[in-house]
Amino acid sequence: MKLLSRIRTISKNLLRKQQVERRLDDEVRVYVDMLTDERIASGMSPSEARRIAQVGSGGIEQVKQSVRDRRAGAGLELLWQDARFGLRQLRRNPGFTIAAVAALALGIGANTAIFSVVNAVLLKPLTYPDADRIVHFYRPFPEGRREEASVPEFRSLQQQTSVFAQIAGYDASGPEFNLTGGRPEQVHGIHVTASYFRLFGALAILGRTFTPQEDAPNGGKVVILSYGLWQRKFGASPDVIGKALSLGNEPYTIVGVMGKQFVSMPEADIWLPFQFESVSNNLGHFFHIVAKLQPGIGLSQANAQMQLAAAGFLHNYPKANRAQRFPAARASKVDPLQALRAE
Amino acid sequence: MSSKQATLLQGRLDLLVLKALGAGELHGLGISRRIEQVTRGTFLVKPGSLFPALHRMEEAGWLNSFWGESENNRRAKFYRLTRSGKRQLSVETDQWTRVAHAMTNALRAT
Numbered sequence: 001m002k003l004l005s006r007i008r009t010i011s012k013n014l015l016r017k018q019q020v021e022r023r024l025d026d027e028v029r030v031y032v033d034m035l036t037d038e039r040i041a042s043g044m045s046p047s048e049a050r051r052i053a054q055v056g057s058g059g060i061e062q063v064k065q066s067v068r069d070r071r072a073g074a075g076l077e078l079l080w081q082d083a084r085f086g087l088r089q090l091r092r093n094p095g096f097t098i099a100a101v102a103a104l105a106l107g108i109g110a111n112t113a114i115f116s117v118v119n120a121v122l123l124k125p126l127t128y129p130d131a132d133r134i135v136h137f138y139r140p141f142p143e144g145r146r147e148e149a150s151v152p153e154f155r156s157l158q159q160q161t162s163v164f165a166q167i168a169g170y171d172a173s174g175p176e177f178n179l180t181g182g183r184p185e186q187v188h189g190i191h192v193t194a195s196y197f198r199l200f201g202a203l204a205i206l207g208r209t210f211t212p213q214e215d216a217p218n219g220g221k222v223v224i225l226s227y228g229l230w231q232r233k234f235g236a237s238p239d240v241i242g243k244a245l246s247l248g249n250e251p252y253t254i255v256g257v258m259g260k261q262f263v264s265m266p267e268a269d270i271w272l273p274f275q276f277e278s279v280s281n282n283l284g285h286f287f288h289i290v291a292k293l294q295p296g297i298g299l300s301q302a303n304a305q306m307q308l309a310a311a312g313f314l315h316n317y318p319k320a321n322r323a324q325r326f327p328a329a330r331a332s333k334v335d336p337l338q339a340l341r342a343e
Numbered sequence: 344m345s346s347k348q349a350t351l352l353q354g355r356l357d358l359l360v361l362k363a364l365g366a367g368e369l370h371g372l373g374i375s376r377r378i379e380q381v382t383r384g385t386f387l388v389k390p391g392s393l394f395p396a397l398h399r400m401e402e403a404g405w406l407n408s409f410w411g412e413s414e415n416n417r418r419a420k421f422y423r424l425t426r427s428g429k430r431q432l433s434v435e436t437d438q439w440t441r442v443a444h445a446m447t448n449a450l451r452a453t
Contacts, residue, residue: 009402024394027371027420030413031390034372037415058391070395072402 010073028063126338127261129201130292133165135302135334137289147172148285151276153332156313157291163302167291168196169274172266177247179233187229187269189247191287194273197224199292200262206230207241207256214255215273223252224271227260245270265337283317290337303333356396358439359386361405361424361432368423370413371397397422405431 013020032053039049057063068074090097128134137157138145149169157167170192179185194215202209204224214222223245225234234240244251252272264271274287293302310332363369363377374397375388400406405428413419424432 005404006402023420024398026418028390028394030417030419031371031394033417034370034413034415034419037417038372056389058389063390063394066391067394067398070399 006072010076013071013073014077024064024067025060028057028060032057032060127263131338132336133293133295134199134337135291135293135299136337137291137332137334139332146285147288149287149289149332150283150285151278151280152283152317153285153313154287154289155278156309157289157306160302160305160309161294163294163297163305164291165294166195166199167289168199169193169276169287169289170196170264171274171286172288177270180246180249182233185233187247188267189223189270189272190264190266190268191272191274192264193276196271196290197258197262199290200264202262202264203259204256205259206238207254209256210271210273215275217275217277219273219275221250221252222255222273223247224256224258225254226258226269226271227262229269230257281317283319291334299334299336306332306334355439356388356392357400358432358435359388360393360396360400361428361435364406364422364424364428365432368421370411370419370421372419374422400428404428 032050035053035056036046036049039052040046044052054060090100126134136147137149137153138147139149154167154169157164170190172190175189175191177187177189179187192210194210194212197204197209205227207224209224210222213219225240225245230236230240240254240257243254245254246252247270258271276287291302293299359378359382360374363374363381366377369377371390371393375390375393378386378388397406397408401408401422405425406422407425408420408422410418411421
């Protein structure tokens with residue numbers, strides 16, 4: 001209420017300035033008139049009385065100005081006067097104005113240009129084939145997006161074959177492994193579903209990528225090497241396939257080596273099959289999902305389809321609605337993968 | 344008279360104006376005269392400080408104003424206390440009384 005009345009006062013002071021000014025003028029004048037009346041009553045001549053009254057009040061204009069300075073909104077008015085003064089000065093000195101504007105324009109322009117170059121070179125587009133069709137999954141929440149997904153959600157997306165051609169899961173945080181046997185080294189690995197490499201159009205230069213059998217629970221201890229690790233650890237030996245890689249003292253069979261140009265997101269030295277229970281009804285969110293849109297399907301179509309699918313999903317998993325605060329109106333969505341990288 | 348005039352402490356003008364209006368509505372000169380009278384001429388309030396204070400206090404919601412006839416049939420702007428002005432008067436009176444007591448005691452201490 002107090003704030004409201006203050007705003008009202010400020011807007012009255014600024015907008016109905018003439019009226020406010022006239023009232024102030026009347027008020028101060030009446031004061032001087034009344035002071036004059038007092039002097040005349042005590043026997044002074046009218047002109048002398050008036051002169052003394054005016055001097056005694058300290059000048060009508062000065063009184064008015066001191067009221068104006070204290071008035072609410074005085075700061076705003078001063079700012080406006082400064083702005084107008086600035087504009088007048090600029091108009092008066094065209095040479096200075098041109099120089100200042102040119103300096104600003106060059107500065108802003110140069111920054112924009114440099115940023116554009118940085119953006120294009122450092123944040124260069126993803127190198128995967130059909131990268132513009134690769135999207136990643138997220139769930140929007142008022143406090144921000146969450147990118148983790150659950151197995152039932154993975155399955156639900158898998159069924160949307162009208163919009164998604166392929167879908168793959170991976171764990172974004174990826175474990176560190178102690179490479180044992182020979183010189184110890186810590187390597188970074190991520191778990192991926194068998195579909196992962198196909199989705200990214202990544203080819204093995206030796207051996208092969210994971211089979212669906214290897215990706216199933218108890219599918220065995222197999223591993224795929226990055227080009228870098230293959231070079232570093234095995235001296236680019238062509239006969240590593242079938243050999244064992246010792247991770248934390250457990251032997252893993254090397255089934256493939258990826259090409260030099262394949263860099264996964266996040267980067268990794270080794271890839272392991274995810275081997276999650278694909279029929280699980282566990283709603284825990286523990287991995288990330290990427291998908292490749294069907295040719296000709298746009299982001300909005302995919303998201304519209306996911307909105308539809310959300311209703312079915314909630315029907316099958318009523319718990320998700322309660323436990324995950326996952327109302328159908330807030331269905332999960334997909335976003336270009338490039339956007340994830342820019343973050 | 345001017346020799347015993349005191350400089351008005353910052354912030355005390357508000358209290359004097361509130362007090363002057365406590366007895367009823369007054370116009371600007373009336374407030375000046377009332378303060379002069381109740382302080383026995385110790386404080387002479389000049390319009391250069393009175394009017395800014397009145398406008399500020401009106402904006403703060405302690406006073407409101409209206410135009411009326413003065414005793415000499417001049418159209419003058421009268422001020423009166425609002426409810427929040429009355430509250431302010433009692434708050435400031437309490438404060439001032441405490442300060443005055445404290446100062447008196449401090450100066451009396453040996």
